[in-house]
Amino acid sequence: MRWVQTAAVCLALSPSAAWAGDFDFRLNRVDKSGSGILYDCSSGSCAVNQGRFNDFATQLGFVLAPRLASPAETLGHAGFHVSAMWSGSFVSNDQNYWELTDRGQRNTAAPGFLQTLQLDVRKGLPFSFELGVNFMWLVDSELFAPGMEVRWALQEGYEYVPDLSLRGAVNHMVGNRDLLLTTVALDAVLSKSFGLFGMINLAPYVGWSIIMIAATSRVIDPTPIDEADPQQNFVFEEMGLTSRVNHKLTFGLRLLVYVVNVSVQGEVQMLADYPKLGLDF
Numbered sequence: 001m002r003w004v005q006t007a008a009v010c011l012a013l014s015p016s017a018a019w020a021g022d023f024d025f026r027l028n029r030v031d032k033s034g035s036g037i038l039y040d041c042s043s044g045s046c047a048v049n050q051g052r053f054n055d056f057a058t059q060l061g062f063v064l065a066p067r068l069a070s071p072a073e074t075l076g077h078a079g080f081h082v083s084a085m086w087s088g089s090f091v092s093n094d095q096n097y098w099e100l101t102d103r104g105q106r107n108t109a110a111p112g113f114l115q116t117l118q119l120d121v122r123k124g125l126p127f128s129f130e131l132g133v134n135f136m137w138l139v140d141s142e143l144f145a146p147g148m149e150v151r152w153a154l155q156e157g158y159e160y161v162p163d164l165s166l167r168g169a170v171n172h173m174v175g176n177r178d179l180l181l182t183t184v185a186l187d188a189v190l191s192k193s194f195g196l197f198g199m200i201n202l203a204p205y206v207g208w209s210i211i212m213i214a215a216t217s218r219v220i221d222p223t224p225i226d227e228a229d230p231q232q233n234f235v236f237e238e239m240g241l242t243s244r245v246n247h248k249l250t251f252g253l254r255l256l257v258y259v260v261n262v263s264v265q266g267e268v269q270m271l272a273d274y275p276k277l278g279l280d281f
Contacts, residue, residue, distance in 0.1 A: 021140035021142060022101065022102050022103035022111065022140045023111060023114060023141040024102050024142055024176070025101045025102070025178075026100065027053075027179060027236075028221060028224065031096055031099055037052070037097055038053050038100070039220070045232065046232045046234045048237075050237055052095075052096075053215075053217070054239050056098075056100065058213055058215075058239075058244055058246070060173075060181060061181055061215065062089065062183075063089045063091065063114050063116065063138065064136060064143070064171055064183060065183045065185055065211055065213075066134070066169035066170070067085060067087060067267075068250045069120065069263060070189075070205075070263065071191030071203040071205040071252075071254055072162070072165035072190060073153060073157070073163045073165070073191065074128050074129070074151060074152075074153045074165065075122060078124060079122075079124035079130075080122070080124070081121070081123075082122075083261065085117070085118040085119075086116070086117055087115065087118065088114070089114050089115075089116070090112060093109065093111055093112035098110035115140075116137060117137050117139060118137070119135045120132060120133075120134045121133050121134070122149075128153040129150070129152050130151040130153075131148075131150055132148065132151070132169075133147070133149075134148070134149070134171070136171060141175070142175040142176075143173055143174075143175040144175050145171040145172065145173045145174070146171070146172065147171030147172065148169070149167055152165060152167075154166065163189075163190070164188070164189070165188075165189045166186075166188055167185070167189065168184075168187075169185045169187070170183065170184045177218065178217060178218055179215060179216075179218075180215065180216040180218070181213070181214070182213070182214045182241075183212070183213050184213075184214075185211055186209065186210045187209045187210075187250075188209075189205055189206070189250075190206055191204065192204065199258065200256070201255075201257075202254070202255060202256075203256070204252070205250075205251070205252050205254065207250040207251075208247070209247065209250065211247065211248055211269075213239065214241045215236075215238070216236075216238045216239075217235050219233050219235055220235060220236070221233050246269070246270060248267055248269045248270065249268045250267050251266055252264060252265025252266070
């Protein structure tokens with residue numbers, strides 16, 4: 001029976017047994033005509049399409065960007081908050097770089113709507129500060145984006161004056177061997193809470209975010225089957241945090257009943273070099 005056990009172990013460790021979802025991707029993939037999506041090797045040496053790489057990284061960075069998800073008020077120095085969040089993002093699947101995904105490689109249409117699930121943990125600190133960590137997963141993929149945030153309320157709790165806070169947050173994508181992706185968000189949030197019936201609290205809020213995305217590729221092999229041809233390997237030029245400064249408008253409503261907190265929000269995302277990514281809910 002030893003050979004059966006050995007075969008079972010080899011099968012479990014085999015790369016072909018690894019799970020991959022619709023939205024996992026590789027940067028060396030080709031389109032349906034057999035041409036490289038992000039590169040061209042027809043002349044014997046590979047020339048990269050840096051613009052497509054930047055566009056793909058920017059849109060993916062927005063999908064995995066830190067979510068605002070709360071009004072300007074902080075939790076207080078003794079406060080503690082745990083929440084789960086679902087988000088959906090529209091992407092420009094008319095652009096062929098979304099054919100880099102597993103779904104785009106099949107005869108089905110490239111993805112046009114990506115979903116994320118996120119777990120947030122936040123802790124209130126003295127002097128109107130708040131520290132949080134989060135763990136985001138791109139649904140139907142092996143991509144995760146852990147992150148952290150720091151919030152400071154410049155003013156909160158005044159009866160006739162809206163609350164105002166500033167936040168800095170960062171997420172870093174893991175789970176892909178071709179791309180290193182980091183997203184930084186700097187936010188200003190304005191909100192005002194209202195009590196209803198003595199047991200319900202409503203807090204509409206609006207926020208403006210500056211989104212900066214850094215992307216770096218590892219060495220890309222356009223001919224992975226031919227291990228004797230490493231000369232065509234290439235890397236993409238690094239996209240720095242300040243090379244594309246993008247913006248996002250967030251509007252939402254939080255409903256608080258005793259200790260149960262339910263928030264609904266939308267995001268209008270404005271990319272510097274692309275018309276509009278879409279809405280998040």
